[in-house]
Amino acid sequence: MRGMKKSLCFLGACLLCLGLTSCAAAEQDAFQVQIICKSSGIQQIFWSCYLDGVFYGSGGMADLDGEELTAESELVPCFSRAYLDGADPIGFSIDFSPYAEGRTTPLGTTDQVSIPAQYGACYTVILSGDEATGFQAELQ
Numbered sequence: 622m623r624g625m626k627k628s629l630c631f632l633g634a635c636l637l638c639l640g641l642t643s644c645a646a647a648e649q650d651a652f653q654v655q656i657i658c659k660s661s662g663i664q665q666i667f668w669s670c671y672l673d674g675v676f677y678g679s680g681g682m683a684d685l686d687g688e689e690l691t692a693e694s695e696l697v698p699c700f701s702r703a704y705l706d707g708a709d710p711i712g713f714s715i716d717f718s719p720y721a722e723g724r725t726t727p728l729g730t731t732d733q734v735s736i737p738a739q740y741g742a743c744y745t746v747i748l749s750g751d752e753a754t755g756f757q758a759e760l761q
Contacts, residue, residue, distance in 0.1 A: 654698055654745075655697045658692060668681065689722075711738065718730040728752040
């Protein structure tokens with residue numbers, strides 16, 4: 622009995638750790654896109670998504686405390702089957718428009734990043750660059 626309790630405690634700890642990972646496995650009816658912001662001076666990131674090149678929707682992300690976004694910021698939008706009206710996400714793409722503190726216009730917009738998505742998966746995109754040289758988004 623004691624060994625079983627240890628095993629259950631270990632299993633519970635493992636499950637908790639899995640739940641805390643930034644890009645944990647998405648639900649089977651959704652996929653996630655983890656954004657790692659390597660650009661400095663960014664307060665918010667707005668995104669636009671497309672299916673087969675046609676605009677589909679948009680959203681945004683920011684630190685809830687108003688802090689500058691970093692590579693450690695948790696930026697993981699989730700795209701559910703319901704949000705995409707049941708469409709096949711294989712033709713999914715996304716672009717990003719970073720904003721600096723106090724700015725009402727974007728510092729720039731990346732090219733669209735093609736993500737041959739599947740429900741239940743998680744993808745990582747690196748956002749880098751600056752206003753002077755332009756911003757890039759790269760699928761890892």
